[in-house]
Amino acid sequence: MTTPHQQQSADDFLMGGGGAPTGKFPTPGATITGRLTQKPTVEQQRDIKDGSLKFWKDGNPMKQLVVTVQTQERDPQNVDDDGRRRLFVKGQMKNAIADAVRASGAPGLEVDGTLTVTFTHELPAAGPGMSPAKQYAAQYVPAATNALHTPDPGTVQPAAPQQYAPPAAAAVPGLTPQQHQAAMANPATAALLAQQQAAAAAQPAGAAPPF
Structure with missing residues (x-):
């Protein structure tokens, strides 16, 4: 479900959906992993309190990357939950993901690439009234690498059950x-x-x- 002023992806708009739920990182060690289901989009950040657009002190818009991945997570309270989760990538998470993409040799995030993001720890708040800064680690497997390790369903034959036979x-x-x-x-x-x-x-x- 979208909040006021929240940008929908083109696919969500076309299919009438409100977008995948936001991926959560409640405690250190929490991980979200899955293949990208659509091309990432860039949008301007909004204030969580009133939905207003956010700007830097110099007037430039504060941007974030929206990445949707197919996970194994399911919300038992949501019968329509298909496991997709959105990551709003900014700050240190952006740097961690960028480093992971560079290490993989890929030119960027792409559909069918696998992204894994882990909340590792927190840094002390930078000032009064501010929240501790979450720190993340990331790994990325390019789509081409995934394709090499995914067998063609039409060529895979189910293995026959093995029966034990004592050696002659x-x-x-x-x-x-x-x-x-x-x-x-x-x-x-x-x-x-x-x-x-x-x-x-x-x-x-x-x-x-x-x-």
């Missing part, structure tokens, strides 16, 4: 087939015969067995 034992000299079968039916005897056969196979040709 070689015939033991001195035992009839019936005696051999009876011996192999006893787990302890079967293990002993297998050990003896393995020892015999390890002996050089023509060498006397060790027993």
Whole structure:
């Protein structure tokens, strides 16, 4: 649901939606990760109290990047929650994400790239009445890398269930087939015969067995 003056993405406007919920980082260690579902947009920041546009002291608009990712999160109170979350990227989070994109070799954030953002810790408030500054770490996997590691659904065959089959034992000299079968039916005897056969196979040709 959009708040007054909140900018909708083109896709949300077209499909009649109000946009994905905002991703939350309530405590250090909180992480949001997922593939980008649409191209990020840049918009002007607004005051959380009254929705008014925010400007720097020099009059320039304060900008932020809006990134929507598909996560595994679901709000049990929202039956329409499809797991998408929006990140309003600014300040130190912007720097962390920029560093992650550079490290990945990608030219920027792109649809189907995977972005992971973690709230690591807080810095003391810069002054009276100000909130502590949240600090973030980020990782980014480019869309091309994701594509290389995503198999084509049409070529992947379901694996057949595996059934255990005991290894076939070689015939033991001195035992009839019936005696051999009876011996192999006893787990302890079967293990002993297998050990003896393995020892015999390890002996050089023509060498006397060790027993």
